[in-house]
Amino acid sequence: MKISFALNGRPRTVDVEPATLVAELLRENLNLTGTHVGCDTSQCGACVVLFNGEAVKSCTLLAPMLDGGTLTTIEGLSGPGGSNALHPMQQAFHENHGLQCGFCTPGMVMTAVALTAKNPAPTEAEVRHSLEGNICRCTGYQNIVASVLAGAAAMNAPAIGE
Amino acid sequence: MRSFAFHRPSTLYEMSALLGGVADSMPLAGGMTLLPTIKQRLAAPAALIDLSKIPQMAGISFKDDVLTIGAMTRHVDVAESELVRGKIPLLASLAAGIGDPAVRNRGTIGGSVANNDPSADYPAAVLALDAIVVTDRREIAADAFFRGLFETALEPGEIIIALRFPVPSAGGYAKFKSPASRYAVVGVCAAKKAGKVRVAVTGAGPGVFRVGAMEAALEGSFTPGAVAAIKVSSENLSSDIHADAEYRAHLVTVMAKKAIAAALQTL
Numbered sequence: 001m002k003i004s005f006a007l008n009g010r011p012r013t014v015d016v017e018p019a020t021l022v023a024e025l026l027r028e029n030l031n032l033t034g035t036h037v038g039c040d041t042s043q044c045g046a047c048v049v050l051f052n053g054e055a056v057k058s059c060t061l062l063a064p065m066l067d068g069g070t071l072t073t074i075e076g077l078s079g080p081g082g083s084n085a086l087h088p089m090q091q092a093f094h095e096n097h098g099l100q101c102g103f104c105t106p107g108m109v110m111t112a113v114a115l116t117a118k119n120p121a122p123t124e125a126e127v128r129h130s131l132e133g134n135i136c137r138c139t140g141y142q143n144i145v146a147s148v149l150a151g152a153a154a155m156n157a158p159a160i161g162e
Numbered sequence: 163m164r165s166f167a168f169h170r171p172s173t174l175y176e177m178s179a180l181l182g183g184v185a186d187s188m189p190l191a192g193g194m195t196l197l198p199t200i201k202q203r204l205a206a207p208a209a210l211i212d213l214s215k216i217p218q219m220a221g222i223s224f225k226d227d228v229l230t231i232g233a234m235t236r237h238v239d240v241a242e243s244e245l246v247r248g249k250i251p252l253l254a255s256l257a258a259g260i261g262d263p264a265v266r267n268r269g270t271i272g273g274s275v276a277n278n279d280p281s282a283d284y285p286a287a288v289l290a291l292d293a294i295v296v297t298d299r300r301e302i303a304a305d306a307f308f309r310g311l312f313e314t315a316l317e318p319g320e321i322i323i324a325l326r327f328p329v330p331s332a333g334g335y336a337k338f339k340s341p342a343s344r345y346a347v348v349g350v351c352a353a354k355k356a357g358k359v360r361v362a363v364t365g366a367g368p369g370v371f372r373v374g375a376m377e378a379a380l381e382g383s384f385t386p387g388a389v390a391a392i393k394v395s396s397e398n399l400s401s402d403i404h405a406d407a408e409y410r411a412h413l414v415t416v417m418a419k420k421a422i423a424a425a426l427q428t429l
Contacts, residue, residue, distance in 0.1 A: 001168060018168035018210070021197075041198055043342070045264065054238075054267045060197045061268070062190075064168045065212070111263065132344070133262025 003067040008076030014063075022058035022066060023047045026073060034074035034106050038135070045134030048107035048114075049073050055114035057133070074106040077113065089113050089151035098147030100138035108134050112148040113155075120156050124149060163200055167209040174218055174298055174323070177211060181319040184209045189321055191234060191273030194265050219272065219323055224249055227329050230296075233272025233322040237261070240271060250291070251428050252333045252351065256283050259337065261344055272322040275307075278314050278369065280400070281345040285370040287327075287335060289362035290351035294326040301326075310369035330355040332384065334424030336417045337365065340404055347405050348413035352376075352421040354384055361389075361418060366410045367399045376418055385426070386419035 004013040007030070016025060023040075026032040026049070035058055038046035042060035049058045050072040051065075079085025086094065089109050099105045108131070115122055115130040122130065127148045128141070136144060169184065171177040181187055186208035190196055199205045213219060219234040222243050229249045231240060240246050240257035247254045260266055260274075260283055274284040275295065288295070288304045295302040298321050307315045316322070330353040337349030346365035353360050359380040361373045379388040396411035405413065 017165055019163040019165045021163070040201070042194065042265065048264055055264045056267050057264045060193060062168070062193065062197065065214070130263055133264045
């Protein structure tokens with residue numbers, strides 16, 4: 001079946017088997033391998049993407065559901081003004097050592113971006129609750145929480161010159 | 163995944179025709195249970211009927227002291243609804259405690275109630291609040307709806323359209339959750355309306371059930387202390403790696419006290 005949706009800001013129409021998961025579509029058909037598949041059972045959160053601006057687990061979302069919607073993956077994040085620099089949340093993970101092996105990081109960053117869109121100045125407790133569906137086996141979460149708090153602050157900081 | 167066809171009806175009529183006419187079809191709500199079930203090959207539908215574009219199944223409204231929540235309303239929408247928070251706060255806090263944010267962004271109240279997982283949160287609230295399950299065919303009282311492990315009064319092809327919750331004078335929900343899945347190891351919902359109290363327990367046994375002894379005690383005194391000495395029998399309760407039946411029986415009393423304390427806080 002044909003589905004049309006906005007992928008990382010650009011309109012896309014793809015022909016998919018209905019029994020295709022969004023994670024599969026991204027990785028196998030569209031070569032967007034930044035979205036990781038960890039558990040494949042909607043528990044670990046490595047596959048989190050933004051569907052209509054909200055965090056969802058792409059391993060448990062059917063591709064046909066995308067029709068008419070918008071999808072943002074880790075590849076769709078960009079620096080200030082659409083530049084090639086890191087997105088403020090990615091930069092915050094870099095600066096705060098918010099990752100070790102990096103496997104969970106795309107999901108962590110997308111969840112953090114969705115949280116900040118909804119709650120621009122989250123408390124530490126709110127950050128920890130928002131990460132309930134994202135599992136990291138390396139860091140102990142301490143630096144991830146610090147990264148999200150710093151990233152949220154950076155996303156809300158006025159751009160230089162404003 | 164094994165292949166299947168996909169249909170997206172936009173009216174109830176079209177939905178019923180598809181569910182009745184397409185062999186081995188299954189309705190798809192948020193997919194938070196169905197899709198993992200298909201991936202594990204525990205279900206192999208020939209077609210999925212997506213319910214997300216049917217207007218009658220969306221939205222939250224309030225009329226004549228009854229809060230009506232469309233079956234396709236997602237947990238995040240119940241959790242964040244000012245109407246729900248104002249009228250039946252226990253429903254909003256219950257919804258906010260399901261799974262994780264990404265699951266709440268997809269999972270629906272109708273899907274949860276229809277699935278009747280023995281550890282799901284919503285069945286406890288539906289039963290304690292004496293809600294009406296509105297389907298495309300009839301209205302079913304909560305007491306007649308839940309029939310044990312994943313079993314409900316729904317007939318083949320019958321679909322929940324909405325849940326109607328009478329607003330209680332007081333109500334609360336408390337659960338002891340699995341730290342991994344956040345399903346209720348034991349969850350208790352207690353609600354009071356017009357002098358009558360209903361206490362419903364999820365997670366503890368093969369299906370949601372009421373505790374008559376607690377209800378009677380709470381009708382005398384709606385306080386945590388009234389149920390402190392009431393313990394349910396562990397005989398028909400579940401045992402697994404998370405908790406044995408004896409511990410679950412103990413948790414029913416503990417969570418009942420917490421649910422009533424939560425109810426008193428909203429007064």
